[in-house]
């Protein structure tokens with residue numbers, strides 16, 4: 184616990200992750216539809232990749248011993264990629280291409296640029312080493328090994344690797360089903376005129392984008408008015424069909440802040456008020472066993488709390504065992520004069536200063552200013568109880584790294 188009975192982000196994450204349930208629903212998908220999914224099974228290599236020794240270059244397959252005399256070698260055969268290679272006749276060379284299988288008996292491939300036509304055959308113009316230009320059977324994957332383990336997120340390169348093994352479909356975890364609620368009587372959807380006291384709904388779109396970016400299924404996306412009973416019934420309804428409920432707004436201390444109260448009254452509030460800025464009033468709990476992540480209403484606080492607290496939890500629930508975020512320490516182009524008991528996440532970006540890369544922070548860090556995040560490319564972290572002078576190293580997380 185930090186000051187003011189705030190929970191530190193580290194303690195909050197430990198609490199969130201220790202209770203997180205990984206999805207237990209799987210499905211089998213053809214390879215081309217697996218991008219962004221999480222493998223539900225270990226993938227064992229069915230047969231060596233590549234399946235046989237093959238040539239790395241266009242040239243000639245030879246037996247090294249036949250090249251010692253320097254005499255030209257007649258070309259006895261031609262093996263195009265895709266053809267069965269046959270056997271190298273002693274004392275000859277076989278014309279071969281990149282990817283062609285190596286004929287039995289050959290122990291080196293000479294690049295065609297290192298040869299010259301002579302006396303109806305080829306003369307080899309450079310010393311030959313055993314094994315040169317041969318890509319060995321199984322150099323990429325060995326039969327029987329685990330190539331990819333359960334919990335691996337599938338990127339384009341994993342799709343390619345699965346294809347290289349001849350695996351056309353894999354078992355993956357189903358997407359996390361998330362219900363999203365914005366709360367507030369003041370909210371109006373874009374496209375309609377604003378009346379006095381109203382503002383346009385921002386968080387609905389930030390959250391929709393974030394959830395799409397991280398591969399969740401949005402099963403509900405609604406706006407709740409500031410009414411306790413409606414809030415209660417909407418959240419309980421969503422609890423029956425979603426793996427996770429995310430709300431924005433209604434978690435602070437005002438009498439119109441119903442989300443947290445509904446958690447307390449009808450479920451369980453297990454976390455409230457973190458030592459982070461923005462995002463202090465974040466709430467977390469359960470309704471009918473379904474986790475509810477109550478993000479604060481301020482638009483920049485929504486983005487920050489989703490990234491630093493929600494996303495590690497979501498990645499865990501998605502079954503992703505590879506999620507780790509590595510920040511980097513770079514000199515700050517700004518200063519922080521007043522220490523805070525809350526860890527502060529500044530909307531920031533990298534900038535060049537001569538040959539130095541430094542971190543600049545958006546001048547207005549109000550949690551109501553979402554422009555800060557559109558200007559920025561990431562978050563700079565000011566630790567609790569810390570001041571910073573320009574030039575001090577500050578921890579920086581790129582949005583792309585956080586969302587990775």
Ligand SMILES: Nc1nc2c(c(=O)[nH]1)N[C@H]1C(S)=C(S)[C@@H](COP(=O)(O)OP(=O)(O)OC[C@H]3O[C@@H](n4cnc5c(N)ncnc54)[C@H](O)[C@@H]3O)O[C@H]1N2
Pocket residue numbers: 365366367369370382383384385386387431432433434435436440461462463464478479480481482484550
């Ligand atoms: N007395 C106190 N007041 C406040 C505290 C506090 O500790 N004591 N904390 C402040 C902090 S920090 C935050 S953050 C906010 C969070 O309050 P809530 O999560 O209850 O959010 P709301 O009050 O509903 O809204 C806050 C702010 O955000 C606007 N908002 C809400 N939803 C949306 C949306 N979907 N799109 C655009 N803007 C939205 C809302 O109009 C408010 O301006 O509480 C502080 N107060």
Ligand code: MOO
Pocket residue numbers: 459460461462463464479481484550551
């Ligand atoms: O923490 Mo609130 O989220 O600063 O605006």
